Amino acid sequence: MTSFVPRLSLLSLACLLSVPALAQVGDAAAVSTLKPVLITGNPLRNNELSPPASVLSGEQLLLKRGSSLGETLAEEPGVSSSYFGPNSNRPVIRGLDGDRVRMLSNSGASVDASSLSFDHALPIDPLVIERVEVLRGAAALLYGGSAVGGVVNTLDNRIPKTALSGLSGQGELRLGGAANERSGSVLVEAGNKAFALHADAFDRRSNDLRVPRFSGVIDGETLAPSSRVRNSASEARGGALGASATFAQGYAGVSVDDYRNTYGITMEPDVTIRMQSQRLATAGEWRDERAPLRRLSWQASRTRYQHQEVEGSGEVGTTFKSRGSNGRLELEHAPLGAVRGLFGLQLDNSDFSALGAEAFVPSTRTRSSALFGLEQWSEGALSLGAGLRAESVKVSSLGDEAGVEEPRFGAASSRSFAPRSASLSAGYRLDEHWSLSANLSSTQRAPVYYELYANGLHLATGSFEIGDANLGLERARGVDLGLQWQQGHSLVRAQVFSTRFASFIALDATGAMVSMPNEEGGVSETPEYRFKAVRATLQGFELEARHRLPESLTGRDWQLDISGQLDAVHGRNLDSGEPLPRLAPLRAGIALEGRHGPWGMKLELRRANAQNRVNAQDQATAGYTMLKAALTRQFSLGSSDATWFLKLDNLNNALAYSSSSMLQMRGLSPLPGRSLQTGVQLRF
Numbered sequence: 001m002t003s004f005v006p007r008l009s010l011l012s013l014a015c016l017l018s019v020p021a022l023a024q025v026g027d028a029a030a031v032s033t034l035k036p037v038l039i040t041g042n043p044l045r046n047n048e049l050s051p052p053a054s055v056l057s058g059e060q061l062l063l064k065r066g067s068s069l070g071e072t073l074a075e076e077p078g079v080s081s082s083y084f085g086p087n088s089n090r091p092v093i094r095g096l097d098g099d100r101v102r103m104l105s106n107s108g109a110s111v112d113a114s115s116l117s118f119d120h121a122l123p124i125d126p127l128v129i130e131r132v133e134v135l136r137g138a139a140a141l142l143y144g145g146s147a148v149g150g151v152v153n154t155l156d157n158r159i160p161k162t163a164l165s166g167l168s169g170q171g172e173l174r175l176g177g178a179a180n181e182r183s184g185s186v187l188v189e190a191g192n193k194a195f196a197l198h199a200d201a202f203d204r205r206s207n208d209l210r211v212p213r214f215s216g217v218i219d220g221e222t223l224a225p226s227s228r229v230r231n232s233a234s235e236a237r238g239g240a241l242g243a244s245a246t247f248a249q250g251y252a253g254v255s256v257d258d259y260r261n262t263y264g265i266t267m268e269p270d271v272t273i274r275m276q277s278q279r280l281a282t283a284g285e286w287r288d289e290r291a292p293l294r295r296l297s298w299q300a301s302r303t304r305y306q307h308q309e310v311e312g313s314g315e316v317g318t319t320f321k322s323r324g325s326n327g328r329l330e331l332e333h334a335p336l337g338a339v340r341g342l343f344g345l346q347l348d349n350s351d352f353s354a355l356g357a358e359a360f361v362p363s364t365r366t367r368s369s370a371l372f373g374l375e376q377w378s379e380g381a382l383s384l385g386a387g388l389r390a391e392s393v394k395v396s397s398l399g400d401e402a403g404v405e406e407p408r409f410g411a412a413s414s415r416s417f418a419p420r421s422a423s424l425s426a427g428y429r430l431d432e433h434w435s436l437s438a439n440l441s442s443t444q445r446a447p448v449y450y451e452l453y454a455n456g457l458h459l460a461t462g463s464f465e466i467g468d469a470n471l472g473l474e475r476a477r478g479v480d481l482g483l484q485w486q487q488g489h490s491l492v493r494a495q496v497f498s499t500r501f502a503s504f505i506a507l508d509a510t511g512a513m514v515s516m517p518n519e520e521g522g523v524s525e526t527p528e529y530r531f532k533a534v535r536a537t538l539q540g541f542e543l544e545a546r547h548r549l550p551e552s553l554t555g556r557d558w559q560l561d562i563s564g565q566l567d568a569v570h571g572r573n574l575d576s577g578e579p580l581p582r583l584a585p586l587r588a589g590i591a592l593e594g595r596h597g598p599w600g601m602k603l604e605l606r607r608a609n610a611q612n613r614v615n616a617q618d619q620a621t622a623g624y625t626m627l628k629a630a631l632t633r634q635f636s637l638g639s640s641d642a643t644w645f646l647k648l649d650n651l652n653n654a655l656a657y658s659s660s661s662m663l664q665m666r667g668l669s670p671l672p673g674r675s676l677q678t679g680v681q682l683r684f
Helices: 002-007 010-022 025-029 058-064 069-073 449-453
Strands: 053-057 079-081 091-093 101-105 131-136 150-155 165-176 181-192 195-206 210-218 221-228 234-247 250-264 272-287 293-310 316-336 339-356 364-379 382-397 413-417 420-429 434-445 455-458 463-466 474-487 490-517 523-548 559-573 587-596 599-608 624-637 640-649 675-683
Touching: 053 058, 053 069, 058 069, 058 624, 058 640, 069 079, 069 091, 069 131, 069 150, 091 101, 091 131, 091 150, 364 449, 382 449, 449 523, 463 490, 490 559
Parallel strands: 101 150, 463 523
Antiparallel strands: 053 131, 079 091, 131 150, 165 181, 165 675, 181 195, 195 234, 210 221, 234 250, 250 272, 272 293, 293 316, 316 339, 339 364, 364 382, 382 413, 382 420, 420 434, 434 474, 455 463, 474 490, 490 523, 523 559, 559 587, 587 599, 599 624, 624 640, 640 675
């Protein structure tokens, strides 16, 4: 870890290290809300053994809410984003993305095509999310091998879990920002203590993203200077209806939602994606503290997803479809002395097809099932946990369609895999303020359909991608160590992690070129990339701190918090000796948050160092510093409460690029420029 030290932001580091010295003994009795109880990855509700996590809700989520989930979470510790322009922006956790980060909606799988290609957006809009939980590090025990990097769970209460009485709701309007966003959402809930109803709807529209003046680069050609990211406008809308029956022992309910998004693809100036997703879900829970099985919970969903890539002429070039279902059952047994535990079953099925000239994968079917168990023991200051998961996965290619003129995918075939995962965890409270945690994991992931069967030009990456139908399991072992100090409203939390892959499925350049016909009737040379298993390692750290300044400094009328964070990740392909691609650099942040009566304010400085650790197919990314500010005011409208906010982002108008985005996209889409956004949230 010493290689990180020379690049530390001294200002942020000094702030972080000074926090314990500022703590006041008088705060010890204060009620702390710094570590809310996790829902994701914590089915036994034991925070001592919960994985490293970030939780966004309330006013914090209101101010961080972006146009995509990746943008909303990109500044959380250990989290960056794939940033394929402002519209396609998927979370990256500790340097891992795609099928190594599990995306959940209300703890159920999100079925889409976002892991296949960087230009495919997630069918989840932050406008209707009430809470987001991000688990950093392997969570394969509960969620499968695709959670080796972590889990992102969005929660929206579309199936009410607790009894509701009367009518309540929330509305939100937002205007401005770097893309001149105009958006709004409304949520209404009603109930009679036995039955509960939920309805929500949203609409979001934005123009081409405004950035500091730059000269875009594509295929080595420099474009005319511009202060807009071309073809980055979007229109999204959606809504949901849900209902549940609530009773003393639990609840049971159902919901249906619809999501539609039309957005531009910056890589291709005249192409838009027209996406739609419909999801039917059910969930429920039954509890009985006197029964041998104390809790039974379930969730299941069925999703129909489709998106079309539409040319400037209006012609549909390629259509991607995914039909998927998933189900999950958990049974928690009564305590056996100091031991609590559960076991469960998970089923996932998906059918995928890509039809059109730009399809680079065949139609496929994936079927998986899993059994898992988790046991935890707590006695005094010590808590221990252990778990096992056994999966069965079958991935099938339907091959080339009958009568196709240029066959690429061969005959139908299938592969079967049996991944196994295990975890050990420990938590120890040294005293009322200090605690230690440790997590060990052994994870196996079955390769997904595009890693096995891809064979064609992938326009989003500018490469000819070839899968390997003989790939075996991706295998990884990881360790995560944590140290936390907490006293009242003050906290310091440090995490150090290391993951070693015996077989990391990487997309590597072969050095060969593939001749492809171009639109002018000639031939273009495209670099060839192949999926293959390599040895690899990822390691890094995350440091967070927050301190409530004493009244002797602020006066009784002010509440001031100072906070900071620092994170970094290094990854290496041990076979080639080169760094792994698209890793975030060392990042630091320092913020001052204040509250005076109904007013709130926040001033924040963010620094990302240059990323010079790149492989031969990538380029270094310059560092940048951004200044942000926010102002809020709480007020009442009759019997309703409301929050008005004003956000100023990138006040210094820094020209910045994301090192975790694709090289081909990086030169076309800088991060957003200076912007102002205002809005109001009304709760009734």
